[in-house]
C-alpha cells in the first residue's frame with residue numbers, strides 16, 4: 301500500500317497541475333481539522349487567532365454572564381448569599397421551588413421582566429433573548445433535578461400566547477369577598493390579571509407566575525379557579541379608574557384574543573349615556589423598576605353623543621411628586637416602607653381633577669397607564685421619569 305502510494309505522489313508533485321491539486325487538497329484538509337477544533341473546544345476562536353491584533357468578540361459564557369449580572373445578589377453558587385445588601389433575600393436557586401414557575405420558559409420571563417415590587421431587575425433591555433434563555437437554563441440547573449410532571453390536565457400555564465379563563469374567583473385574602481363571576485387574563489410575558497365580571501367589571505389584582513389551576517375546563521364559568529401566580533399588586537379596594545359619574549354601572553360585553561393581547565370589553569352606562577371600553581394589559585420592565593401596563597380604548601356607544609369621562613387614579617393625595625414627561629404624567633407615591641409606586645398616565649393628568657377625556661368624535665381614544673414599583677426615590681429617578689416615554 302505504502303509502496304504503491306510513493307510513485308503516485310512523485311508523479312503528482314512533478315507535474316504542475318498535480319502540484320496545484322495536491323496543495324488544494326492539503327489546504328482543504330487543514331481547514332477541516334481547524335473546523336473540528338472549533339466544534340470540539342469551547343473557546344477556540346481566541347486560540348486560533350491569538351496572533352492577529354484586532355480583538356475578537358467572543359460571546360460570554362453563561363457562567364460569566366451569571367457572575368457578571370446575577371451573582372452579586374444570588375451568590376456565586378446560587379445559594380442566595382450575594383455580596384449585595386438587599387431589603388429581602390434574593391432567591392436561592394439551590395432549593396428549586398420558584399414562586400414564578402420553574403420551567404425554563406417561566407424563568408426566562410422572570411429574568412426578562414424582573415419581579416415587580418422586588419429588587420429583582422428585568423434584563424429585557426440589558427441582555428439578548430439568547431443570553432436570557434441560556435441564563436434561565438443555567439439557573440434551573442443550579443437547583444435539584446426538576447421532574448416535569450405533566451399537570452396540563454389541571455394547570456393552565458402561561459405560554460407564548462395570551463389566555464383568558466372565566467370562573468369563580470376565590471377571595472384575595474382575609475375579609476375580602478369571593479367573586480362568583482370572574483375573568484383572569486394572562487399575557488405572554490407571564491403576568492395575569494384578575495377581574496371581577498359580575499355586577500361590575502374591575503381589575504382586582506395583578507399576579508406574576510404560573511397561571512391557573514382548574515377542575516373544569518369548559519369555558520362557561522361557574523367552576524372554581526385557582527390562580528397560581530403571586531399577587532404583586534392588589535387593587536380590589538381601589539376606586540374605579542374610569543369615572544363616569546356616581547350612578548354609572550358596568551357590564552361585561554365580551555373577551556377576545558387579539559394577536560398577543562387578551563382583551564376585556566365592557567360597557568359603562570350612566571343614564572342614557574354609554575361608553576364602550578376595551579382594555580388589555582402586559583408586563584412593563586423599565587430601568588427604574590418592573591411593573592405592568594394597562595391600555596384602555598374608549599369609544600362612545602352611540603356615535604352622536606359627546607362624552608367626557610374622567611380617568612382618576614386612586615389616592616394620589618400622598619404623592620411625593622407629579623412629573624410631566626413629553627407624553628405622560630408620572631405620579632409617584634410611597635407604597636410601603638421602602639418602595640414607591642410610579643404611575644404614568646398618557647396625557648396631562650391633574651391630581652385634583654384627573655384626566656378629562658373628551659370623546660367628541662366616533663373614533664376610539666386610547667389611554668395608557670403604566671405602573672412601576674421602585675425601590676429608590678431621588679432626583680436622578682425623577683429626571684429619568686421625566687424623560688421616559
Ligand code: HEC
Nearest residue numbers: 369370373389390391398399400401410411418419420435
Ligand atoms: C439587585 C439584586 C438582584 C440581581 C442583580 C438579580 N436578582 Fe434575581 N432576584 C432578586 C430578588 C430579591 C429575588 C426574590 C424576589 C421575590 O421573591 O420577591 C430574585 C428572584 C429571582 C428569581 C426568582 C424566581 C422565582 O420564581 O421565585 C429568578 C429566576 C432570578 N431572580 C434570576 C436572576 C438572574 C438570572 C439574574 C441575573 C441576570 C438576577 N436574578 C439578578 C434580586 C436580584
